[in-house]
Amino acid sequence: MTKSTKFKVAVVQAGSEIMDKEKGVAKTVCLIQEAATQQASIIVFPEAFIPAYPRGMSFGAVVGSRDSEGRKDFRQYWDNSITAPGPETQAIGKAAKQAGAYVVIGVIEKDSTGSQGTLYCTVLFFGPDGELLGKHRKLKPTGSERLIWGQGDGSTLPVFETPYGRLGALICWENYMPLARAAMYDKGIQIYVMPTADGRDTWTSTVRHVAAEGRCFVLSCNQYSTKSMYPEAISSRAEFQELPEEMSRGGSCIAGPLGELIVEPVYGEETILYAELDLDQIVEGQFDFDVAGHYARPDIFQLTVNEKAQKNVVWGN
Template identity: 55%
Template sequence: MKDLNSKCKVAVVQAAPVMFDKDLCTKKAVSLIQEASKKNSELIVFPELFIPGYPYGMTFGFTVGSRNADGRKDWKMYYDNSILVPGIETECIGKAAKEAKAYVSIGVSERDPVTATLYNTNLFFSPDGELITVHRKLKPTGAERVVWGDADKDYFPVADTPWGVMGSLICWESYMPLARVALYQKGITLYISPNTNDNEEWQATIRHIAIEGHCYFINCDMYFTKDMYPDNLHCPEEIAKLPDIVCRGGSCIVDPYGHYETEPVWDKEAIIYAELDMEKIPMSRMEFDVCGHYSRPDVLELKVKE
C-alpha cells in the first residue's frame, strides 16, 4: 500500500432532496457543498438518488402483468427530473466541488442519453471539479426494477485519492459478497455507501463490512417526510399511506475495526463532520488483510468482467 495522507476531513450530508425537482435538488446540493466547505471538508458525501429523490412507496401503476395511465404519468415526471451524465447538473456540482477544493460523492437518477432507461447512479467529483467516476447500481432492489435498469457498464470504478482508493456500492449492493470483494481487490480504504436504508439490521451490516474490509465505511442515508412529495402526483393515495417520516436517516461513519467513528444520526437533516485517522487502515490489516496475506488466491478466486 502506498503512503496515505494521515488525516481526511469528511462531511456526510444527511439531507432531504427536493422531491422530483432536479433543478432545486442541484441548487440544494451546491449550497450544502458550500456549507461543508466552511469546515474545510476534503470529502463531501451525499445519499443515494439525492437528485431527484427516492420515490419510496410509489408503484408507478405497475402490477404483475399490467400498469395504468396515471402511474405512467408519475413515472414520466420522475424521468423528466432524472439527469444526463455528464450534463448541466453535473457541471454545477463539479464547479461547486472545485470551489470547495473537495472530493464530492453524490447519488443521482441517471437518464441514458440514447435510450429511455434510467439508472441508479453514484458519481465522484475531484477537487478540480472533474467527474471522475460513474457507478451504476448493479441490480436495483425489488420493485426498484420497474424504475431503473441493471448497470450495463461502470461496474466497480474507483478513485485514487490522497487517502487511498475510494469506491462505492449503492444501498443493497453491499449485501452482495462478491461485489464487496471486487472493491477489496482494488485496495479501497474509503468505502462510500449512498443508501436509503434506515433499519436496525443495516447498522449491523455496515459494521461488519468495515471490519471485513478494514476500511472506513461512510454510511450516507437521507432524511425525508411524507409532506415533501410533490402535490401534483397522479397517484396521491400511495403517498397518503406512508408514515409521516418516510426515511429516518441513520448516517454515520464506521472505522476499520468496526467501531462507530460517528454515531448514527436519526430523524433530522444534518451534516456529520469527522476527521479520519488514515493510519488506522494499515495498522488494522496487520493480522487480517482480506485480499492480502489473509487471502488464499490458490484456492479462491474472483473474476470480474469489467
C-alpha cells in the same frame, strides 16, 4: 500524489427536492458549501439524491398491468433525472471545485447515448478540480426498484486514487453481494462510500461488518425525508394516506477499519455528520486481517470480474 493521512469527511443526511432537479442541484450546491466551511475534504450524499428515491410511489403498477397515471409519474421522474456529464454535473462540479473537495453523490441517471428510456441509480464522483471523475451504476436494483431502474454492468466499478486514500462506492443492498464487496476490496478501497435508502437498525450492522471485513473507513449516507416533501402532482399521492409522515428516518453513520462506529447513526433530522479520519488506522487494522492480501486464499477461491461495457448491438468495421 502526496498522501494526507489525516483529513476530514462530511456525510450529508438530507431530503431530496423530490421530482425537481433544478432545486435538487441548488440544494446540493448549498450543502457542499456548508460542508466546505468545516474543511471537509470528502463530501458524501445519499442514494438517488437527485431527483429522488421515490419511496412509497407505485407508478401505477401491479403484476400484469400498468396504468396511464403511473406512466405520467415515470415520465416526470425521467424528466427530472440527469445525464452525466450534463448541465447538472457542471454545476455540482463547480461547487466541488470551489470547496476544494471530492464530492460523491447519488443521482438518477439517463443514458446520454443510444436509447434513453432506461434510468440508472448512479453514484457520481467529482474531484476537487471540479471534474467528473467517473460513475458507478447500481448492479442490481432491489424489489420494486427493478420496475424503474436498469442494471449497471461491470464497466462502472471504479476505485479512485486520491490524496486521502482509494475512494469507491457500492449502493445500498449491493453491499449484501459478497462478490461485489470482494471486487472492491481487491481494488484496495480505503474510503468505502455506502449511499443507501435503508434506515433499519440492521443496516448499521452491515456498515460495521463491511468496515471490519474490508479494513476500511465506511461512510454510510441516507436521506431524511417526510411526506410533505413530495409534490401534490403525482398520482401516488393518494396512496400515501396510510404511510407515516416520516418516510426515511436517516441513520447515516461513519465506521472505522476495526468495525467501530466513529459517528453513531443519526435519526430524525437533516444534518451533516463530520469526522476526522486517519489512514494509518487501516494499516494497523490490516496487521492481523487483510482480506485481499495475507488473509486471501487464491489457491482455493478466485473471482472473475467482467469490466467490459455490455452492448446489445456490436457493429462491425
